[in-house]
Ligand SMILES: O=C(CO)COP(=O)(O)O
Ligand SMILES: O=C[C@H](O)COP(=O)(O)O
């Protein structure tokens with residue numbers, strides 16, 4: 001199957017009441033880990049590349065690693081998504097490269113650090129929607145800034161994120177604004193701020209409603225029922241992975257992620273795409289540390305990459321199962337992007353705002 005539209009996958013997830021983890025990939029082993037996990041459980045796949053990933057691997061490598069995945073697993077519906085585009089130009093470049101889905105993160109200015117105005121966000125997102133839908137490409141936008149509701153710290157850990165302190169209202173997406181935003185932009189998927197942040201250090205304790213506002217999901221969904229909601233910063237930071245890292249020489253501080261049961265709750269209210277990067281990082285780092293500590297004589301990179309790849313695969317497989325993706329892949333018959341362009345032009349995919 002050629003690469004498919006993300007809108008199509010998310011529509012299927014909405015119709016069937018499940019969520020799809022979107023995994024960040026940077027290299028061969030991560031792409032292989034996600035694909036073999038999906039293959040084992042029959043899940044549809046969203047592989048996403050950040051600006052950092054494209055810089056690390058080089059755009060041609062990222063693109064061709066993902067194309068290689070679709071060649072090796074032709075039966076799996078696969079989306080190549082650009083994560084956190086900071087300008088319409090970045091999104092245009094990704095579309096040119098062949099990405100079937102782009103995120104225009106207009107919640108921040110082009111520096112990826114300074115919170116933007118609502119009007120600026122509408123303007124850049126609308127621009128990307130106009131450009132993308134013409135060629136059948138899906139658009140994700142973002143409203144609200146990711147940040148820690150405990151401390152007010154903005155989330156700068158992963159290169160994308162506001163810096164400094166934010167007030168509560170900037171860190172929680174307002175349902176009224178979300179409705180206005182969707183009406184004005186007609187985007188396909190909306191990333192919302194509900195207290196999650198990128199990276200490993202999300203919460204200093206297991207989160208409760210005051211610091212992770214899952215209830216907001218419900219309120220937002222009620223206003224924009226067919227816009228797919230996206231949760232960024234949704235790694236669960238499993239304690240057992242932190243323990244492995246620290247047992248084998250790591251020095252990670254106490255920290256908590258987004259509990260899987262909270263994500264499962266959010267899936268009931270319109271969250272369809274769940275972004276996960278950190279959990280793969282933790283799994284791979286723990287596995288490499290353990291392998292090298294136990295095998296100090298080994299020096300073939302393939303030998304330590306294998307357990308790293310396997311550990312990443314286990315995390316991916318678990319999330320596919322937990323979010324309800326099992327067996328869904330084969331039910332999706334891929335629609336080519338030009339057919340999606342026709343659907344957008346006909347108005348059949350317009351958003352409903354209540
Ligand atoms: O949101 C993400 C990528 O856009 C990743 O989030 P995590 O850091 O929680 O894995
Ligand atoms: O957007 C956040 C992802 O975790 C990507 O992180 P990165 O920019 O370090 O690749």
Ligand SMILES: [Zn+2]
Pocket residue numbers: 105107108142144145146161
């Ligand atoms: Zn953002």
Ligand SMILES: [Zn+2]
Pocket residue numbers: 084198232233275
């Ligand atoms: Zn993100």
